[in-house]
Amino acid sequence: MPLHEFHGGLVLAGHKAESTGRGLQACALPALLRVSLLQHAGTPAGACVAAGDTVAAGQRIGIAQGELSADVHSPCAGRVVAVEAHALARFPGLEAGHVVIEPGAALSPQALPAMDWQASDPAALRERIRAAGVVGLGGAGFPTAGKLSVARDLLVLNGAECEPWIACDDALLREHADEVVLGGRLMARVVGAGRVLLAIEDTMPEALAAARAAAAAAGDGLVEVVAVPTIYPEGGERQLIQVLTGLEVPRGGLPRDIGVIVQNVATARAAWRAVALGEPLSARVVTVTGRGVARPGNFIVPIGTSVAHLVEQAGGYTDSAARLLLGGPMMGQALPHDDFPIGKQDNCVLVLSADECGERAPEMPCIRCGDCASACPAQLLPQQLLWHVRADNAARAQDQGLFDCIECGCCDLACPSHIPLTQAFRRAKFEIRVRAVETERALAARDRHDARKLRHERESAELAQRHEARRAGTAGADAVAAALERARVKRAPGHDTDASP
Ligand code: SF4
Ligand code: SF4
Structure with missing residues (x-):
């Protein structure tokens, strides 16, 4: 299909191969999880457990407070040690409630009843996605059910992971493209979209091949895989829409104003697992990379795991570790220490070495x-x-x-x-x-x-x-x-x- 260009942007070195060689790895449960009640756009969820309670994996521990909020679920069975305020990595100087869980209770996981997504009413599918606490995993954290509440003609699945070093979507697509495609078809059903474009950058050949095979296996031709040129920040919603359709989202407007919805590929997969398997969102794939960690990789991380524990899973810091970022080098948040928990919006932990940081030249x-x-x-x-x-x-x-x-x-x-x-x-x-x-x-x-x-x-x-x-x-x-x-x-x-x- 013909592609278009967006204004500006930069061609940057990708640094993806540093972390994608080892495949998806499971991150071991830490001794303590600190699950934030604010992992989404909008108001923090309200805790519905208290210190001393035992919780099952998948049990709801936070209740959404309004449309822009989202439910929060426990990633493991365990005991609630405390519900208390902690600093937020994404918003320096601000705090929000966290449920602190010590893993270990002998309780069966709590899953929601599985649903047949092809036979279910779109409203029921949307309600399930809401109940599973699914939010945009590309970083924005907008509650997905809310975004799916308006009818659209075109659904764009965003696999254009354009920021250097971040490779969690690449790693996910390589191994779970089938679930991403199923999620796309499910979401298209919810919003009534007649066309789904799965956009993946042309420097991700393994992900492209896996996605094309999954789209072909679906057999209905609904999902079309598109290789887009690698240019930063093509993964931005507006930029990607322009590349794929030539349409510009009006200033101050939203993609829905031109009949388009964009969902990250990991969000699509989470939506499908919430519906087909009844699985609440309580883990995500995170890239841990940079010359400051010993064994960069992509990990399936229980929400609430500390950055420190995650870096240990990647072999720990190297002697050259100099700067810690939550996110990529362009849009990430510099962290003053590694005692912050991973939330649903966090896609990357980047540890740069001293020579990569360099001194910022004077203004x-x-x-x-x-x-x-x-x-x-x-x-x-x-x-x-x-x-x-x-x-x-x-x-x-x-x-x-x-x-x-x-x-x-x-x-x-x-x-x-x-x-x-x-x-x-x-x-x-x-x-x-x-x-x-x-x-x-x-x-x-x-x-x-x-x-x-x-x-x-x-x-x-x-x-x-x-x-x-x-x-x-x-x-x-x-x-x-x-x-x-x-x-x-x-x-x-x-x-x-x-x-x-
Ligand atoms: S940071 Fe803002 S102003 Fe600067 S290039 Fe990006 S969009 Fe434009
Ligand atoms: S010097 Fe001024 S005009 Fe030139 S790039 Fe910097 S801010 Fe923009």
Whole structure:
């Protein structure tokens, strides 16, 4: 099929082979799991277990709080040691509740009843995907059932794993392409899509071959495997849609505005396992790689496993380990230590060696060369955006498309003045979101205060009315008593007023 191009982007060294040689490996259970209640976009789930409870593998331990939240399940049988707040790797400075589990209870796994996906109603399939806690495993963590709630014409399965070093989707496709294809067919049924494109980069030949064989085995021709050129950040939703269809998602809009839905390949597999096997999402494939680990590989990791334990599974740190990242080198989050748990959104632990990190060159003034704009896949003007962000002009920054920035880092790499543009945009977005939440809270507090004041005023008015009514009632009763008394006195014998004329 004809392919198209997107604006900007960079060709980067892949470094995939470093981790894909060993196949998928099981990560051993650690001594303690710390399962976050915030592993998705939106509100944290509410814990439904307490310290001292025993839990089965697959048992729900967190209940979604609203549409943008997702259920959380225990990855193993064990005992809940604590439910407590811990720092979040993805949001420095913020905390969320975690369920701490000591593996070891002798309980059978809890699975949901298996469903026949071809005979089940789309609404029932969506509900199952929701109940299994499936969220976007490509990194965004958007609850999948919510994304599948709008009808679409085209489903894109995203296997274009474009960020260097990350190879978990490649490893997954090599061994489980059949389940990815089944997941794609299932999701197409849910949204009514008549076409599924499974996009895989042309530098992933093993994954492409496995996917083509699985699509052919399905026999219905619904899933078409497409080899796309390897260019960063082609795995971005908007960029991939443009490459495959030539269509652009409008600024501020969503893929659904043009009838398209994009799902990561691992998400598709998780959806299929949730439906066909009744398996809640409690483990995922994570790449552990970089010159700072002894044996890079791709591991099936129980959610809640610490980064430290996972690095041990990969042979531990090498002497040259210098920098730890959760995610890839372009969009990953630098970690200050390795005591963070893996969540559903985490696809890679990257340990860079000292020579790979290098010293960041000092920032120089902007020379208005425009290289950042040429590299920007979102077609933004990063130098102007930076001007507004540094002036703390949130309104102008948003007008200039701040929230269309996908934080890909292309502008940073292109900038000859070494200006940390992406970091500035990421921080600005974070601060705007925090301010929005604070404003929302302040407005809610003001509404509560106003409502309380109104209630007090109403209650005071009602009380005053009751007093008034009682006073009026007392006065009436007094008048009646006085009249009766006068009548009684008149009737009394010998009273002259009682004599008839
Ligand atoms: S980080 Fe944002 S502004 Fe910079 S190139 Fe990527 S999308 Fe454009
Ligand atoms: S690439 Fe750097 S120096 Fe050039 S315009 Fe952009 S911010 Fe300025």
